[in-house]
Amino acid sequence: MRRFTYYEPESLKEAIALLEKNGETARLLAGGTDLIVEIKQEKKSPDHLVSLRRIPGLQEMDFSDGELCIGAMVTHRMIEKAELIRDKYSLLADAVDNLGSVQVRNVATIGGNICNAAPSADTAAPLVALGARLVVEGPAGERQIPIDEFFKGPGKTDLGAGEILRCIRIPALPQGAGSCYIKHARRKAMDLPLLGIAVIIVPDANMVCREARIALSLAGPKPFRAEQAEAFVTGKPLSEEVWKQAGEIAVGESNPRSSFRTTAAYRRKMIGTLIPRAAAVSLQRVNRAWMKG
Amino acid sequence: MAKTLEPKTKEMEFTSIGQRVPKLDAWDKVQGKTMYIHDVKLPRMLHGKILWSKYAHARIVSIDTSKAEQLPGVRAVITGYNTPEIRCGFIKDNPVLKKDKVRQYRDEVAAVAADTPEIAEEAIKLIDVVYEELPGVFDPEEAMQEGAPLIHEDKGSNVLKLPWKMICGDVEEGRKQADYIVEETYKLPFVTHCCLGTSGCIAQFDAKGNLTVYSPTQIRYLAQKDFQEALNALGLKGKKVKVIQTAIGGGFGSKLDTYPFEFITILLAYYTGRPVKLVYSREEEFFASPGRQPVRAKISQGCTKEGKLTFRDVEMILDNGAYTSWGATTPSVMMMPISSLYQVPNIRYVAKCVHTNNIYSTAMRGYGNPQATFAIESQLDTLAEKAGIDPWEFRMINRNKPGEITPQKFEVGSCGMKECLEAVKEKLQWDEKRGKGNGRGVGIASLIHVGGGARIYKSDGCGTILKLDDFGKVSLLTSASDMGQGSETVLAQIVAEELGLHVEDVDVIMKDTNLEIWDAGAHASRSTFVAGNSALYAARKAKEEILEFAATMLKEPKENLYLRDRMLYSRNNPEVSMTIDKLLRAAHFRTNGRQIVVSEFYDPPTQMLDREMKGNFSAAYTYGVHGVEVEVDKETGQIKILKMVIAMDVGRAINPMAVEGQLEGGGAMGLGYSLMEELHLEKGKVLNGNFLDYKIMTFPDMPPIESVIVETYDEKGPFGAKGIGEPPLVGSAPAIANAVWDALGVRIRELPITPEKIVAALEGKKGS
C-alpha cells in the first residue's frame, strides 16, 4: 500500500484549493469504504487524501418547499433512520436498508456511493428515478448536474478537476406517488446487487397510471430510465398484466452482461420478473399513503 | 429425544460430563486476548513474502533478483535456483520453490525476507521473471486425453498413480436383482475453508542450528517430521525441530498438511539467521491455500420392489490440480458412505485423481464425504420415487443398525440412525409438509462418518500427561489440537469428572511438541474420542494413585473410596472425608513423597484398510440426518430455508452446548456449500478470491437450526462419546436438493444450487 498525505480541510474552498494544487495525485475521501479498499488493492494510489469530514454543512439533510436536499457526507445509516425519507421516498430507504452492513452504513456516504460510480451502487437507480440534481462546487463556482448526465460509465462521472459534490437535490414527488427499489442479490447482507430496480408510480383516482418511472442499474453499463416501458404504462390501468408487459419492454431496452457473478440471461429474466414486483409494492405504498390521508 | 443414560450409583451422577460448559477459550477470544500467529512478534523478526506465478503453465526462462536484493531493508531473496530442493506433499511432487516450470497460478517462484512487510512487498515487485507460456489443461477429462499437455513430464501421465478401487459383492448381480435403477451424474465445485485466521508461520533457528516453528497447524507432530526432513535438505541432519502451536484461527482441514510457504519461511530464516514471519493476506488465502477438490461422479443405484437396495456403483473423477496433497486421498473416505451408508450388499467404486493446471486441493471438513453423500442421497430420492416409496420410509427400510458389519468390514457399534430419522421426521412435520409442491418442500439426507478415530497412519494414537499440583489443580498436557471445535473444554470436563474436580481446576496445555507426547492430528473428527480416551485413562491412573495413597493414609479399603466435588469420600464411612488438595499435599510433603504425574498413550482398537480397502478403520461410527424445509421463488429461483433440523448420534454429549456449536457451525458451512460457495476459476485463475465475490452465509442469511442430540452410548468412547466435528455439514446439500425436488419437481445435480440453476431447470421442465 502506497503512503499518502492526509488533509482535513475545514471549508469547501480549502478542499478545492488542495485538489487544484495536487491535481491527479489527490483524491477526496468521504467514508473511505470504496476508496481505502481500492488503495489497499492498489487499484488507486493517490499521494494526497483530502477528507471531507470536517467541512461544515455536508452532513445535513434539509426538506423545504417540497424539495429534499441530502448533503454529500450524509451516511447511509442517517438515510435509513430518516422517517421522512422512508415515508416520502421509500425507494431510497429500500436502497440503504440492505447496503453492506450496519458497520458499513455507519461510515459510508451517499456522496461516495454516487461519485464512485460503480454500476452496482445501490442508491444510483433510486436517484435516477427521482430525477435528482447534483450540486457540485469547483474552482469555477457552483453548477448543477442532472443525475442521468452525471454517470459516464463504470467508475466515470461528469465531475471535473477540483470539483466536489456538495449535495443532492431531490424534487418533490407528485401527490400520491408510491415507490420501491428492489436489490436483487444473492445474500441478505454484505452483498452487491446483481440487479437494481427502482419504480415510482403515480396513479390517478381511478388507478390509472398518471406517471411511471422505471430506473435500472446493472442492466447496462450505467443506470438508466426504461423510457419505452414507462411510456407504455402511462395512461393504462395499473394491472399486473400491464406491468408484466412493461417488464418485457424494459428487457428489450436493457443490455446486461454476463460474468461469474451471474449471466446476462438471468439478469434479463429478472428485469422482466422484478419490475412488476417493484410496481406491486409501490402500489401498496400508494394505497397506504392514501389510507393515512 | 435423547436416550438418557441412567447413573448407576450416587457418585456416578455426573458433575462435569453432560454439562453445558461454555468453551474455556471463549473469553479470551471475544476480548481479543488470544495470541494468533498474526499477533506473535519475536525479537529481530523479519517478514517474508512470496512471489507467485503469473501463469497457469509456463517455463521459467530466467529470474533476475538483483534489483530486489539492492532494495534497502531486504535481507534475503531466494529462488529454486539458489536453495537446495525441498519437496512437500505426501508423494513429494511439489517443490517448495519452482524451478524450470510453473504448473499453476499459485506456484511459488521466489521469496523475500525484509525488515518490514512493506519492504518485502516492494521487493517482490522488483523481481524480474521471464516466462514462456505453455498450453494448459484445466478440465480433468481433457487432461486424461491422449496428447493433453503433461503437468509433470516425469510422471508420464496426468492421471495420478493412485487408483482408488473398492469392490464388495457383485454389482452385476445387484443390477439383475434390481427392479428399479437410476443412473446419473453429479458435479461438485471448488470451495475453500474461509478460516477467519489466514495461514502463516514463524521460523527461527537457534545458534546451534535447531529449528523452532510457530504455527497454527492442526498436525504438530506430522509437521515436525516434515520440517525435520527440510533440515536434512539444508545439511542440518541431527538438529532438532520443535513446533509451537499458536492459537488456530480456524482449520477445517486447511492446516492438515505442510505447504511450500512453511518451508520457504524456514529457508528464509536459515539464510538470514533471524526469525522470519510469513502470513497470508486474505487474497492469498483464497488462491494459495488449497481447498476442497471438485468431483464428477457417475452413480447408479438399484432397489427391489420392496425398496431394498441391491447395488451401488460409483465412478469418480477428481480434479487434483497441479500438485498432490490430501485432496488426492479423499476417495478413501468417500468409500465410507459409498459402502456403508445404508445396507447395500453389492458395491463398486473407482476413482481417478487427475492433474490439471488448476490450484490443488487438500483436506476439508468431511474429507470427500460431502461430495459422495450429495450424489448418494440425492439419487436415493429419485430411486424411492421410481419405486413408489416415500423417501423417509425408503431410508428406514435400508437403514444401518447397531452391531452390523458393513460390506467394507466396518464393525458398527452404536448406531442411532433410526432415532435420528424419527426425530427429523417429527421436527419437519414430514407427513404434513411433504409432496405439496407449490414452491414449498421438505427433504432429508442421512450420513455416516468415522466417530472413533481413523487409522490412516500406522498409529492413530494420542498422548496425555497429567500433573496434579499441591493446590488440587491439574495440568493436562494433551497432544490434541483445538482449532475452535472445543477439545480444550471437553478434555477438561473428562478429566475433571474422573478426578472429582471442577472444570476450572484443569488447565489444558496443547502447544509444544517438546512438552506433549504425540498425536496424529486434529482430523477425522477424532479428538473427543481419541484424545478424550487418552485423557480419561490418564485420569484413571491418577485417581488410582490418589485412592491408593488415601487408603493407606486413612486406613480405609480402597474400594470404598471415591472422589467428588474436590473431596474424597468413603461409601461406607461418613466420617471419612478430605479435600483433594489436602490429600495431594499429604502425598507430596512427606518422606519419599511426590507429586502425582501420570501419562497415557491411547491408540484405538482399529485396523488399517487392507489391500481391498476394507477393515474396521474406526472404533466407532457416527450417524446423523439432515432435514430442511425450503420455499423456492419459482420466478427468481431464490431459495429460502425455512427450517433446518440436524439430528446426530454422538454417543454421548460430553458438552451439549459444544455439540450444538458443531451442529450449527456445520449447518452454516453446509448451507454455504449447498447454496452459494464456489471458487470460480478461469484457465486456472481464481476470479473471486475475496469475501464479496466468494459468498459464505452471513448471519441474516442463516435459518434457525434445530439441533437434536441423540445419545446411544458407544461402549468404546470416553463416557460413551463419538466424534462429531465433520458430520454436521455432510448431509446439508442433498437434503436441500431433495427439498427443492419436493417443492418444484426439478433435480439439481450440481452444487451450488443457485437461483440461476433453478430458473434454468424450471425452464427446461416447461420446455420438455
Ligand SMILES: Cc1cc2nc3c(=O)[nH]c(=O)nc-3n(C[C@H](O)[C@H](O)[C@H](O)COP(=O)(O)OP(=O)(O)OC[C@H]3O[C@@H](n4cnc5c(N)ncnc54)[C@H](O)[C@@H]3O)c2cc1C
Ligand atoms: C463491506 C462493504 C460492503 C458494501 N456494500 C455495498 C452495497 O451493498 N451497496 C453499495 O452500493 N455499495 C456497497 N459498498 C460500497 C461503498 O460502501 C459505497 O459505495 C459507499 O456509499 C461509498 O461511500 P464512502 O463515503 O465510503 O466513499 P469513499 O470510499 O470515501 O469515496 C468513494 C469515491 O467517491 C469520491 N467522493 C466521495 N465523496 C465525494 C464528493 N463529495 N465529491 C466528489 N467525490 C467524492 C472519492 O474520491 C472516491 O473516489 C460496500 C463496501 C464495503 C467495504
